Amino acid sequence: MEFQFLGTSAGTPTRRRNVSALALRSEGARHWALVDCGEGTQHRILRTPWSLNDLRAVFVTHLHGDHCYGLPGLLASAAMMNRTAPLVLAGPAPLRAFLEGVMATTGLGLPYALDFVEVGGTAASALPDHVMPDLAVAATALSHRVPSFGYTFTERRLERKLDPARLQAAGVARGAAWGRLQRGEDVVLPDGRPVRADDVLAPPRKARRVIVAGDNDRPELLLEEARSAEVLVHEATYTDEVLCRIGPGPQHSSARMTAAAAAAAGVPNLVLTHFSPRYQQHGALAMADLEEEARAAYGGRLFLANDFDRFQLDRDGVLHRLEDDAGKAGPAPAGAQAQR
Amino acid sequence: MEFQFLGTSAGTPTRRRNVSALALRSEGARHWALVDCGEGTQHRILRTPWSLNDLRAVFVTHLHGDHCYGLPGLLASAAMMNRTAPLVLAGPAPLRAFLEGVMATTGLGLPYALDFVEVGGTAASALPDHVMPDLAVAATALSHRVPSFGYTFTERRLERKLDPARLQAAGVARGAAWGRLQRGEDVVLPDGRPVRADDVLAPPRKARRVIVAGDNDRPELLLEEARSAEVLVHEATYTDEVLCRIGPGPQHSSARMTAAAAAAAGVPNLVLTHFSPRYQQHGALAMADLEEEARAAYGGRLFLANDFDRFQLDRDGVLHRLEDDAGKAGPAPAGAQAQR
Known part of the structure; x- marks a missing residue:
């Protein structure tokens, strides 16, 4: 399984990080899934090998703008590329109202069908099989200012060997x-x-399992799911100190909270994302503070995601950050969009 | 007066051009106006000296996604920067329904007021004086698949000399x-x-006047306004040949159509924008084709806009493309956003 971050900033984009989006697919698959779609996600996709025509489904964790404002433009661009295959849109209820409202007020017609799959409830619930034929997907309710979910992606088709x-x-x-x-x-x-x-046939190997969580101030809600997962991708918006200063209102996790929950679940790979812009500027606060706080609470393989980082989960459950990054080494220079 | 292009592509973003947006202000003013706000406009603004806190008004030409999908994210980011000053939002009627729908479905609350100014009708009509204290603004109805307008910005406060x-x-x-x-x-x-x-006092000099038009397949609708303007910014989505092949359905202008109307109006400076992505790729079609077609029909000062191009209109009515581009020469490299 592999995934690539298209945005890792919380709330607003910065010069180096866009707002949330992550592309994911199972090994060797042509179709892929997008988890969240902040504004500018389609611009990020232009700099990667992911194709809008091969996008099978979008999983929206929650309906805050930094996780969904890129969706209308992405749908419009897929339409201009003459996409005809239906697109699954999974997320909490306001997703459909949000998109239908935008489409009605901005004259957006699509030459392909939208297949809305509403996620809800409080326990982990399986999404219909057709959503991702090669991946079983389940949604787990999290704790945030609006309904927010974590998505668990589990390999469905496992190759087996003759014994x-x-x-x-x-x-x-x-x-x-x-x-x-x-x-x-x-x-x-x-x-x-x-x-x-x-x-x-020999018994199948364990199906790999990756969890991509939305905004959440109670990472322990994912404990059960994370016990059987190889990878947890979870927000770490602040350090504990900043979270205490801001107070619990925004309902985000600190790096320590997320790391402690991952340690309790025994998940072997933890990827932190959704960093407050305050850590991305020059000043007293730094990304290193987030990393240090997480490392103190978690002994597994820890990563702090950057935009365009690609990760591959091997069959032994070890997650690798790929150095040869196709998203950064295309035929045009990575910064071409910002230049003439 | 000065203005800067933040997006010059039609329909979808490309690696080099974002969808429509233009920043404009009168000489020496702190407050500025944004004309259109396609997805990713706030990302572009991050690479320029324009500040969301000094943004006075957004003028939306029409409610197609490539001209307005960046608005919700821009409003949200201004909120996170603790903006408190009211923001004028001028545009055709669906603008308010579009934004209020997005705000309601995505839990977007703003710590500042939105002052909606609905533009409509068919003739050029003046917007209220408070919209831009230093610029008189009028809206002229154009011809497109949805109601579309051109905005005329006229200097209001003219310095005068003793005679x-x-x-x-x-x-x-x-x-x-x-x-x-x-x-x-x-x-x-x-x-x-x-x-x-x-x-x-000596008689005041002529007030400078700049027209920024929305999508439009009848540029002659701006003839009256353009006769007294120094600058016309207008779409030139295709060449004549491509327009003929596509047919009139999309309701865009060719470079020839726009250039001919500008020549008929005698406007001394013409800036073309909103170029179909087909001219931006390697292939048989090129930006040079658009330029050649326009030059054949227009003898004034002609420019084809690029993203981040800054223009200054001097007091003699001569438009200059500024070479020393602050939008490209900031402290961070222009391509930093697309890199780690």
Whole structure:
């Protein structure tokens, strides 16, 4: 599984970080999912290999502007590229009212269907299978000023290998049957004996699982989901000190809170994002403060996301930040948009 | 008067051009006006000296997404910067419904008032004086798929000089009275004679006038306004050839159509913008085609706008494209946003 950050700033864009968006797909898949779509997400996508035509679904964590104001423009641009495939839009209820209101007042007609999937409730709930054919998706309710959710993406199609011992026990000689059994097909041998693929395949490896959470001041709400996940992507808007000064009103997590919850869940990879712009300027506060606070509470693999960072989760559950970043090394210089 | 393009692409952003927005102010003014606000306008503003706190009014030409989808995010960011001054939002009727719908569905509250000014009708109509204290603004109805307008900005406060011949004729000797008369105050001379400032000041120079038009397939609708203007900023979405191939449905102007109307009006400076992305890619079509077509029909000072281009209109009515571009030469490299 792999994912790329398209925005990592909280509330407003800065010169280096855009507001929230993350692209994700399973290994080798053409279709991809977008989690949140802050203003300017389509501009970010222009600098990556992700194609709007291959976008299968958008999962909106919550209906605050820095997580959804890029959606109308992204839909309009997909329309101008003559997209015809339906697009799944999953999120809390105001998502549909927001988009339908914008479309009605700005004359936006689309040549493709929008398939709205409303997420709600308080417990983790599975989304319909058609949403992402190669990924099972579940939504977990979080705690924020408006309904906010975390999305759990779990691999659905796991490759399996033939087990030599089981083949021998079943008396299946090397031949054409092996290929069909490997593909999961049951066969009838030349001597008339039926063999079920499930009986000769090795047990599947664990399905990889990635959680991408929305804004949330109670990261412990994800404890159950995170226990079986390899990766947790979660906000760390402030340090504890700044959170105390601001007070609980905005309902965000500190780096320490998020790190402590990840440690309690035993999730092996933690990626922090959604950083307050105050840490991105020159001054007394720095990204290093957030990192230091998180490291003190969490001993796993810790990352602080940057815009355009690409991550790959290998089959052993180890998350890697890719250095060879296609999002930054395209044919045009990365800063071309801001220049003539 | 000066203005800066923040977006010059039609319909969708490209790597080099964002969708429509233009910042404008009168000479020496702190407050400025924004004409249109496509998605990503606030990101562009981050790379210029324009401050959201000094933004006085936004004039929306029409309610298509590439001209207004940046507005909710810009309002939200101004709120996070603790703006308190009211903001004028002028545009056709759906503007208010669009914004109020977005605000209601996304929980956007603002710590400052929005002062909606609805533009409508078919003839050029003056907007209330309070909209821009230093600029008279009028809206002219254009022809597009939805109601679209061109905004005429005219200098309101003109400096005047004392006329030596008139001073002599009125018998006003050099002294303190000169300063007060220069400032427009009427005086009573030591010998008891009253002197009216208007009688000894030279006639004011012509007020500079700039028209910024929205999408429009009948540029001749601006003929009357353009006759007394120094600058016309108008779309030139395609060349004639491409417009013929696409047909009149989208209701845009070709470079030739715009140039011919500008020539008929005798406007001395013409700035083309809103270029179809097809001219921005490598291929058979190029920006040079648009320029060539316009030059063939217009003999005045012609410019094809680029994002971040700054223009200054001098007191003689000559428009200059500024080379020393503060929008591109800030302390951070122009491409910093797209890099780590």
